[in-house]
Amino acid sequence: MLDRLGDRWTVLVLVELSKGVRRFRELERAIPGISQRMLTLTTKRLCRDGLVERTVYPTIPPQTDYRLTPTGRSLADMVSALADWSRDHMDAIAAARSRWDQEHA
Amino acid sequence: MLDRLGDRWTVLVLVELSKGVRRFRELERAIPGISQRMLTLTTKRLCRDGLVERTVYPTIPPQTDYRLTPTGRSLADMVSALADWSRDHMDAIAAARSRWDQEHA
Numbered sequence: 001m002l003d004r005l006g007d008r009w010t011v012l013v014l015v016e017l018s019k020g021v022r023r024f025r026e027l028e029r030a031i032p033g034i035s036q037r038m039l040t041l042t043t044k045r046l047c048r049d050g051l052v053e054r055t056v057y058p059t060i061p062p063q064t065d066y067r068l069t070p071t072g073r074s075l076a077d078m079v080s081a082l083a084d085w086s087r088d089h090m091d092a093i094a095a096a097r098s099r100w101d102q103e104h105a
Numbered sequence: 106m107l108d109r110l111g112d113r114w115t116v117l118v119l120v121e122l123s124k125g126v127r128r129f130r131e132l133e134r135a136i137p138g139i140s141q142r143m144l145t146l147t148t149k150r151l152c153r154d155g156l157v158e159r160t161v162y163p164t165i166p167p168q169t170d171y172r173l174t175p176t177g178r179s180l181a182d183m184v185s186a187l188a189d190w191s192r193d194h195m196d197a198i199a200a201a202r203s204r205w206d207q208e209h210a
Contacts (some may be wrong), residue, residue, distance in 0.1 A: 050201025071197060078187050095156025
């Protein structure tokens with residue numbers, strides 16, 4: 001399961017759903033660069049894992065939305081914390097890398 | 106940075122170092138299946154990121170040990186929590202998958 005967190009799309013879908021219920025189009029707009037095909041694949045996998053629930057409403061045209069299951073929420077909270085950590089430490093890591101590169105040039 | 110967490114070796118090294126200071130040999134033994142080359146590469150990357158500190162002692166033969174930096178510890182704590190979550194939910198996810206596969210056969 002941890003391996004899947006290396007998949008950037010999985011992480012971004014989890015982070016977006018941790019903010020609330022989202023329709024397919026809303027996920028698509030919230031995740032720049034994701035193709036319709038990749039978003040379909042990513043949400044399908046998360047549903048199969050029991051982490052996300054997909055609901056289809058019999059409207060015309062049919063509406064579909066996605067929400068975290070309780071298990072999905074517990075994972076998404078940790079993943080969001082990691083994403084925050086990542087953003088907060090990006091500069092420190094970049095600085096460490098250039099220091100290292102200078103010392104090992 | 107999050108992408109790197111998809112690298113199983115990086116995760117396993119962080120989890121192991123979250124338990125304490127480790128020598129190269131100790132890391133090697135604690136992580137079954139990792140090659141010497143891959144462990145060298147993984148620890149080097151983590152040192153470059155400023156997450157792990159490598160100390161060489163001028164003994165004969167020289168001793169090397171690895172420990173988390175404060176930044177590394179904050180990441181490793183979250184990664185360990187994720188690894189625990191993963192282990193705790195492995196069965197539930199496997200069950201969800203086989204349920205999904207039956208419903209979609």
